[in-house]
Amino acid sequence: MPAQDSFVTHAGADLCAELRGQGTRAGFDRNELLLLVDRPSDHVLLIERGFVKVQLAGNGRDLIAGLYGKGELIGEQGVMESKPRSATVVAHTACEATRIHHRDFKEFLRRHPELPLILGRIAYERLHRADQRQINLASQDVPTRVCRQLLAWGQALGERTRDGVAISGLSRKDLAQCVGAGEATVDAALKQLGDQGLLRTRRLTFVLPDPHLLRGYLRARPIT
Structure with missing residues (x-):
């Protein structure tokens, strides 16, 4: 079941079904690399099964910035902003995801102008959790x-x-x-x-x- 604040929950089943139609499904083994920091943002991933972890490098050790599961969209910010990947994403468990090419994703956004607002809300929620995590680490x-x-x-x-x-x-x-x-x-x-x-x-x-x-x-x- 998708998390309450996942992309699927915010966007709805119909839009997500249409988005899946723009991509191809792929499977990943545990610890397999999905996205690599500083590489070009040439696609997004919609997680269909299993969990992935977002890793950041800091102070000589990798930090897990978050665990994401079914219904989460990964890599969309880099595609929307035409910027390199800001983090590394690794399969935490065996998982499956739908891979959507960046051009197809941008065209999908053009056809659905309400989606950038939804994605902005999700990005804000993720940033809020990250800020809270930093406060917890410090205090x-x-x-x-x-x-x-x-x-x-x-x-x-x-x-x-x-x-x-x-x-x-x-x-x-x-x-x-x-x-x-x-x-x-x-x-x-x-x-x-x-x-x-x-x-x-x-x-x-x-x-x-x-x-x-x-x-x-x-x-x-x-x-x-």
């Missing part, structure tokens, strides 16, 4: 950022199981990249959560036994 300690990221992943990507909400396909390295911290520091925060029964981990999986308890733990933490 919150690592354990707080880890809790918030796990809760966000649980809401967006989690699957309800008998053991709790399972977040699959994400590693500790992914978590460290998302919260802008070293893996050792993140491991210490995860151990603390595990010792208190708020988290279970296994390979490429985080399990939140009760997200409400984790939210309560987060609210009770001192403001840093």
